[in-house]
Amino acid sequence: MNQLPRPVLLLDVDGPLNPCHARPEVRPAGYRPHRAEPVWACGASVEVWLDEAHGERLRALPFDLVWATTWQDCANRWIGPVLGLPPLPFVALPGPAVWRPDDTSPKTWAIVSWAAGRPFAWVDDDIGEADRAYVAAQHPGPALLHRVHPGRGLVETDFEVLATWARRLGR
Template identity: 35%
Template structure:
């Protein structure tokens, strides 16, 4: 990829992909450290698997939040997964994540494959 080439954008929602919902059984919860950002304000934040951060940042793309969480995504979600996004024009892949399950290995495989094809990797 040339220095002036731009990476594809990955628009990622919070509800469903990062915070699964709607299943009949309980979801696993994750601690993020002694401060556990936002736990009192929104107990659903405990469903965010911090391992999503490294996996998302390893994809050959730039992450952009596409969520109704607005500024709360910066305040409560970003610290849990190390999320930093820069917005610019670029190719797009629309991929639905099953909200009852959240991001799974198969979702990462689809994203990684598409992004690597776009990047010529």
């Protein structure tokens, strides 16, 4: 029997790991502020709130971790080390001029293309019905599109959903 390859967990930064829509004075428990200077900030310093415990939780999941974020490779410099994650591959995202289906996230086409049929779970705060429809139509393998609230970030139930989904794949 052919066994499916180990699934990929595609990770967004702003929303799931950095609860950027939380009110500044009411950040979720466990998060601490960090400064970062990603390329997209054009030399400016930005503040991100990260929960250092997330790294261990993510590494314990039966997935290969991959960044799917506008931070792209900058996540390996500014986010991964805080969480204790090794350098991870990242999905190269298209510029605004690249074609994408109407109403899908700018990431959706790039993720489906990158995955090339491999099972994946995608964790993001910006997943909508158009993204689900596009993945269902274009991605031949199993896929879980899991939306995380950007005011809350990843919580226990999110990790449980991911682990349960992977278990159903035989992981």
